[in-house]
Amino acid sequence: MMLNDQFLLPILDMSPLATAIYSSPDLHIAYVNKSMLETWRADSSIVGKTFCSCFPSFHKEGFSSILKNVWKTGITYTAKDTPADIVCGNQVVKRYFDFEYKALLDDNGNTYGILHSSWDVTERKLAYDIAESQNEQLIFNRKLDAFANTLSHDLKNPLSVLKLGNHFLSRNINLPQDVNQKWLENMNMAIQNIESILDKKLQLNKIRDHKPVIEYLEMDKRMMEWTEEVKLIYPNSQVKFKLGKLLALRTDANAVYQIFFNLISNAIKYAAQTADDYLHIYSEETSKGIVYYLEDNGVGIPDVNLNLEFMAHERLHLQPDQVSGIGLPLVKELIERLGGAINISSKIGTGTVVRLFFPTMQLN
Template sequence: MMIADDSFLLSILNDSPQATAIYNSGELHIAYANQGMLDIWCADQSIIGKTLCECFPNFVEEGFSSILKNVWKTGITFRTTAEPANIVVGSRKTKRYFDFEYKAILDQDRKCFAILHTASDVTESKLAHIRMKRQTDELSLSYKLDRLASTLSHDLKNPLSVLKLGNDFLSKNEDLCPSMAKQWYKNFTNSIQNIEAIINQTLQLNKVRGAKNSSEIIAMDKKISEWINEVKLSFSEQQIEYRLGHLYPLNADSSAVYQIFANLIGNAVKYSTGTGAYLSIHSEEIEQGIVYVFEDNGIGIPEDDLTKILLLQIRGSNSSHIAGTGIGLSLVKDLMEFMDGNINISSALGIGTVVRLFFPQSVEDC
């Protein structure tokens, strides 16, 4: 992509009040950066032609290079608001907050050939929001009760459906071999434990602000396999390939993590596109904690819906033909915030969806 030869485009970008950069390779070579972006990075024109990873090792540690490389691979644009980032000048590190977008520029074959990076420093407004939030009372009692009822009715469906399926199966197969019966009883035990965990976690979420969540080390490689098997029982008619990468353990509230992952795995299966459908799950270590990434090639979410999809009972406008309440993603957002984490969703119609979950913790804890 020959940006330097296009003087007209270059002059527009140079005069733009928004910080802008362009990467023109999967290795994240910096093809262009205007003065606004250089100011944010505390850098100069000498970085042009070099890779982002080479120039800013801290962006690798914080996971931004990983996000960019995933945009290049998938062609799915990534957007976020008030994202914290450490700006390093010499030995001094300053935490700032940014609204930014990594926009995938696609060719006629829908392959990414450049990434347009735009950013705005929103540190002052974010700090003001934090101060305001600290002074705001908890949600009203009526809203909390409504949310409690909605959450319970939504998240109890999966484990209850396993119990119902198993009960029906056992009642119709009285001469079942002992090993098969034992497996179903094990499924019953897991479902009952999950029901108990959901009730306890949901009640805990509705306590006053400041209630401390309990943390434990969770062996995610083992647990994710169990949760996938549970979802398979609930969506036995759906065919989807599960691609599991490195799964770091988490130091977190186990019942909250179960609800988060069960919802996201269930959504990927529910909104899959049939033949060739897959769900990829992997995790990454970054400076502040651990990130889990869910990537699927399902129906995707319309761009206009991305900003509101995490609100209570809001669903994608292209999902009306699929049963659902819209509670799941909103609950995931609440649970992540309960653990001082966050969620980001990127999606494109007909391509798929990428969900990133950030769990703050000391890596040594795991």
């Protein structure tokens, strides 16, 4: 390969496309143009040296191993929107690149060089990320609007019960005590359902106005607070809380509160109403994050409804007097916005297991 070619090299020197050529399996830098030097924040003294010795940070990020594999296999490697840490003095700047490691092969198919071309696409990548984030927020807001519409629709049912009960009792003053009591119980249940719907509306407003902030959450302390709060709302519940190992999370506190508060409330609302009712909450660590489990021995969810478990318009449980609500659909939206996932398994008469995956996240 004639690297001192009087025609080719001046063209590469003037090219806006960052270009370098490696001439050995050890990745000796045989040529680098001005654009690539600017990209690497380096000077021409690196020519003749190895890529690994000049850029240890690139070696740690895996670029050296990719280059060596290209030399070994003769297969060109192309990538887009790839992050790379560029070291400039004492500062490290993250940039994004489209690049290609093109294997240069002789007539026998053996590698004699690698042509490295690169284009800084940081501005494009950041603009795309901003647009994606805005689009995701727009979609999320639309889903919140749909949930709000569902709640507004749900209000009609308990309001109808109240109107019907009020009309019936006002026109029938001398009813038998048991009939009168039954109507009063139905009206009281309707009032509770209205309160539940209004609480969920407030939840939606808080979520819509909240800006996620990643922080360190000591979940053992938080879970104690949340379970005590739920007990105050359901003072007649017999559910016993079994709290196992509760690993700390790095995530958004408000979203996690909404997730667990909804799930704990569900476990209490749909308990079997016996002295043996329990909710077991524990966690385990995986290579990609932390998994939380909520196991109860409640009434369970019918198999036919498991595929509909996150649809806001579907009733998931057996009690006909409960409003449909948006608890599970909201939980699904929230945990997916955190990059996590939720899975539910259940059996009628046995109980339900909810699995929550929270990915590893870094503090801001």
